[in-house]
Amino acid sequence: MTSTKMQPARRHVVAAEDRRRSQRVVIRVPVTILTTENGQPVRTTGKTIEVNTHGAMVACSRSFDPNAKLEVVNERTGEKVASRVTRSPREAAEGFLVPLEFTAPSDNFWQITFPPDNWKAPEN
Secondary structure (H helix, E strand, O other): OOOOOOOOOOOOOOOHHHOOOOOOEEOOOEEEEEEEEOOEEEEEEEEEEEEEOOEEEEEEOOOOOOOOEEEEEEOOOOOEEEEEEOOOOEEEOOEEEEEEEEOOOOOOOOOOOOOOOOOOOOOO
8 A cells, every 4th residue: 555645735825915805896887986175075986997895996086095084976876885995096097096995895885796705717
C-alpha cells in the first residue's frame, strides 16, 4: 500500500478593497444625491456604475467628502435610502466616482435580483 501525503489546503487571499459583503452588479441606474450644504438642500444627478445590496459606486459631476451623509434617490422608482461616502471619490472620465454605503442593507432598492454569493463570471 502506498502512502499519500496530504497537501495543505491552499487559501485564496483577497485584497481588502476586493472583499464585498454582497455581489456587485454592473448596471446604470439614474440617481439623485441629496445633501445639505450651509443649511441649503443640494441635488446632484448621477448614474450608478456598480450596485450591491449595501450601496453603489456612483458617477456624478461633483465630489463629496468621505463620511458625508447623503440620501440616494433611485430615479426609476422614486425610493430614497440614507447612505454615506465611504472614501474619497476618484476623478474619472464620467465625472467623480463616489463610493456609497447604505446605512442599512437594502435588498430591493435597485429592483434587481442579485446573483448568488458563489457566482463567478465566466472567463474569456
